[in-house]
Amino acid sequence: MKVELSGKVVVVTGAASGIGAAVARLAAESGAGALVLSDRDADGCRAVGEGIAGQGPAVETVGADLSDLGSAAAIAGAARRRFGRIDGLVNAAGLTTRASMLDGTPGVWEELFAVNARAPYFLMREAIGDMVARGAAGAIVNVLSINAHCGAPDLAIYSATKGALLTLTKNAANAHLRDRIRVNGINLGWAATEAEHRMQSETLGHGPGWLEAAAARMPLGRLLEPGEAARLAVFLLSDASAPMTGVALDLEQRVTGA
Structure with missing residues (x-):
């Protein structure tokens, strides 16, 4: 089985680091013809x-900032102006701001739902x-979370x-199956990304040794790696995963519900 993107124009959000950056790099290695990368960290x-x-693909x-209502149109517009079309989309950007049932605020609610x-x-x-x-087939992958089942x-x-x-x-996925547009998701577990490192070490105050302590509690003795999520995302983008659609795959170290 070959997992190839064969000249496709792919949009990836959250591409400055973590899952998004890993997806972008693997998409390039997998033959994407063009990539449109977006992040609030422009540099x-x-x-x-x-x-x-x-590596070969043209890059825009x-x-x-995805909290800006006009950001989606700006990103898609850049793709169409430069490359004329969008064949694939990976929504990898996201915020993980903490808020429980007791300390959530309207501001956190609005920001998290916006992004x-x-x-x-x-x-x-x-x-x-x-x-x-264009009457063209396409694929979309949304980076979800294992927390969608319930959440910490x-x-x-x-x-x-x-x-x-x-x-x-x-x-x-249901609405556009007859249009040959596949939409799938990844329920991602705890991953060792740059954003998570900042959250754990600085925002939550767990210090630089948080990763080792967290890894010791996990079944595999480590957290998930961005590259593991990227492999699944590129597979779901590629024709190799057809006709799979409307599926949310758990990428986690524990069996949900066990």
Whole structure:
């Protein structure tokens, strides 16, 4: 089985680091013809793009804050202007701000839903609209979370955003199956990304040794790696996963419900 993207134009959000950057790099290695990379860290996104450009695909980078309602149109517009179409989309960007049932605030609710659910919806709308207008097949992958099943107590609002995106994933897949547009998701478990390191070591105050302590509690003795999520995302983007659609795969170290 060959997992190839064979000249496809792929949009990836959250591409400056972590899962998004890993997806972008693997997409380039897998034959993507062009990549549109977006992140609110414009300099980091540009650096990832420059590293990828030498592998063959043309790269466009877009600095965009997904909490801005106009960000989806700006990202999709950049893809259409430069490359004329969108063949694939990976919604990898997301915020993991902590908030429980007791300490959540309207501001955290609005920010998390804006970035984790609203922006992916409008990006999907842009991508699907482009595909339908051209009568072309396409694939979308949403990076969800294992927390969509319930969620840790301090991730109540975050979990709700991922649950919303999980439903949108299935809704879009059902609505556009006859258009040959596949939409799938990854319920990602605890991964060792740069953003998680900042959250754990600085925001939550667990210090630089948090990763070793966390890894010791996990069944595999480590956290998930961004590259593992990237392999699954690129598979779901590729024709090798057809006709799979409307599926949310758990990428986690524990069996949900066990």
